[in-house]
Amino acid sequence: MSMPSIAVTTRDTNWMGGVAHKLRARAAGGAHAYLRDRLVAKGEPLLASKTRMGREAWARTQCRYRLRNSDGLYVNIDLSGTTENVADSWIGFAGQLDAVRAQRPDLAGFRTVELLPQAKRPVAP
Incomplete structure (x- = not known):
């Protein structure tokens, strides 16, 4: 059985969908890790780390x-x-x-x- 897409529509009438998504994210080690692993599996480039993104955000204000x-x-x-x-x-x-x-x-x-x-x-x- 394949996992459903991680995309969430603007109006989600399946109220258990959010709970299932949270459970999958928690099992993967957190939402950031879950999203990263799913994107890498689909062939997307690896996301920058939170530290790198924070440093770039700081640099834009200096x-x-x-x-x-x-x-x-x-x-x-x-x-x-x-x-x-x-x-x-x-x-x-x-x-x-x-x-x-x-x-x-x-x-x-x-x-x-x-x-x-x-x-x-x-x-x-």
């Missing part, structure tokens, strides 16, 4: 920084030189910026460009 010199050139992503292309430039959080400034005193002349989190960026008209 300011990030770039370093730019007076000529308009950015520091390379590997801190080896400068580049005109902003996509190839170094970007980091405040703690990483402090570490780069401590390790590379030659970058003292570079100004800090602050990038606001996406939720706090001004909306273009």
Whole structure:
């Protein structure tokens, strides 16, 4: 006998369906583990861990920084030189910026460009 789908419709008239779903989830080690195992069995990619998702959510709320010199050139992503292309430039959080400034005193002349989190960026008209 095959297990029914884990999808729940917006209006579930089978009141025992929710209980059965909870029992199956509890037996699998929790709802997250149950969903993960079902999706992996169907060939879906593995979901990110709760820790990873939490860190990504935190990162979306933090300011990030770039370093730019007076000529308009950015520091390379590997801190080896400068580049005109902003996509190839170094970007980091405040703690990483402090570490780069401590390790590379030659970058003292570079100004800090602050990038606001996406939720706090001004909306273009």
